[in-house]
Amino acid sequence: MITLALSKGRIFDETLPLLERAGIAVDPASADSRSLILPTSDPQLRLIIVRATDVPTYVRYGAADLGVAGLDVLLESGSEGLYQPIDLGIGRCRLCVAVPRGFDYVQAVRRGARLRIATKYVESARRHFAGKGVHVDLIKLYGSMELAPLVGLADGIVDLVSSGSTLRANGLIEVEDVLPISARLIVNQASLKTRAQPIGALLAAIEAVLAAGARP
Numbered sequence: 084m085i086t087l088a089l090s091k092g093r094i095f096d097e098t099l100p101l102l103e104r105a106g107i108a109v110d111p112a113s114a115d116s117r118s119l120i121l122p123t124s125d126p127q128l129r130l131i132i133v134r135a136t137d138v139p140t141y142v143r144y145g146a147a148d149l150g151v152a153g154l155d156v157l158l159e160s161g162s163e164g165l166y167q168p169i170d171l172g173i174g175r176c177r178l179c180v181a182v183p184r185g186f187d188y189v190q191a192v193r194r195g196a197r198l199r200i201a202t203k204y205v206e207s208a209r210r211h212f213a214g215k216g217v218h219v220d221l222i223k224l225y226g227s228m229e230l231a232p233l234v235g236l237a238d239g240i241v242d243l244v245s246s247g248s249t250l251r252a253n254g255l256i257e258v259e260d261v262l263p264i265s266a267r268l269i270v271n272q273a274s275l276k277t278r279a280q281p282i283g284a285l286l287a288a289i290e291a292v293l294a295a296g297a298r299p
């Protein structure tokens with residue numbers, strides 16, 4: 084039996100059709116249930132449902148052999164013990180710097196102002212600003228980042244943007260790209276050796292689906 088860790092939401096919704104094209108189906112009734120362990124049509128593969136930020140943890144400790152996680156999550160968790168063989172091309176969005184519409188970000192950076200940036204993505208933000216030589220104080224938040232500049236907690240945010248509607252709804256604008264994001268398949272390095280056959284077969288089936296261009 085091999086175990087694949089997924090988070091509910093976009094990753095789950097976009098991974099299931101990929102698996103289906105690879106010949107692995109999940110019963111819709113169990114997919115919609117609150118159950119956290121889901122069987123698949125392949126008796127050798129089950130899915131477990133975990134929080135997005137916990138996917139690398141389950142895979143790193145071998146509680147899941149494989150997982151699907153956004154690059155945003157992987158960069159925060161580090162890649163120790165994880166093999167990252169496939170960009171699934173799903174869950175696409177971008178990590179970017181956003182500020183209130185009236186805030187002159189370019190001018191603030193040019194003056195060498197010390198910016199306060201609120202984000203859930205502290206590691207990626209630190210790397211981004213260090214690379215540009217911009218001084219920042221990073222404030223770690225766990226959600227609703229868009230609120231921080233509106234109530235004076237921060238000058239700006241580093242957050243994921245997909246349609247841009249959350250930024251617009253809160254009077255924020257993107258001022259800088261940090262990183263394009265997509266979901267990656269990750270594999271426990273030990274599982275790759277001890278369960279080479281079923282994992283290899285699953286990777287090959289998924290790669291064939293992606294090569295055929297049959298992305299959701």
Ligand code: PRP
Pocket residue numbers: 225226227228242243244245246247248249250
């Ligand atoms: C993400 C992100 C933004 C929103 C962007 O949050 O943090 O808030 O999506 O999407 P948009 O550009 O299409 O409006 P998510 O819904 O993943 O929840 P989170 O706050 O828990 O990260």
